[in-house]
Amino acid sequence: MIKTALLFFITALAEIIGCFLPWLWLKKGASVWLLIPAAASLALFVWLLTLHPAASGRVYAAYGGVYVLTALLWLRVVDGIKLSVWDWSGAAIAFTGMLIIVMGWGRA
Template sequence: MNQKDVFSSILLFFIAGLCEIGGGYLVWLWLRDNLAWWVGVIGGFVLFLYGVVPTLQKSHFHRIYAAYGGVFIVMSVMWGWLIDGTQPDNYDVIGAIIAIIGVLIIYYYPRKGGKVWSKS
């Protein structure tokens, strides 16, 4: 994976994270904080966009979604801190670091043959 591909994938991870967390947050506000129905509709549409963004990544479905999981962990902790005002504790930070290490291994580690497990 060259530098341009890495930058593009990070940007797509970020956009998808904003769509998933932002859309989910709007639905949350609609249902939990009794905001107007149209807030929930907008949230649903943003969540739909989240379903589209991963298709723009240049990898396999399973690898993309596994890596997105780690990215969303980090982004959710940051969202809680920056938007909701809930400062992450040590365990949030440790968990986010572990998740991002998982992303780096799953998505960005160079592969040659593809198969990890053998039938021996």
């Protein structure tokens, strides 16, 4: 379970970075060269999703829970936005959903 959650967190970071770098270019005037590491990060994201042993739909569903938590942590750490009780509550619910889905892998 811990290994799966860590792999999901790494996957979420790859996706967020792959989307954040073009955002920097489009919205903040950063270098167009950021699109190269952005593309590499998104390719890494796709490859990481293939490393899970469950059916793709279950992987995507479970990954969504970790993505919510990771995106909010990114908002706090990178963007410097203080998270509300609502943010933390939603992240906890989403992450719990991921745990429930992963516990059922191999049992369905």
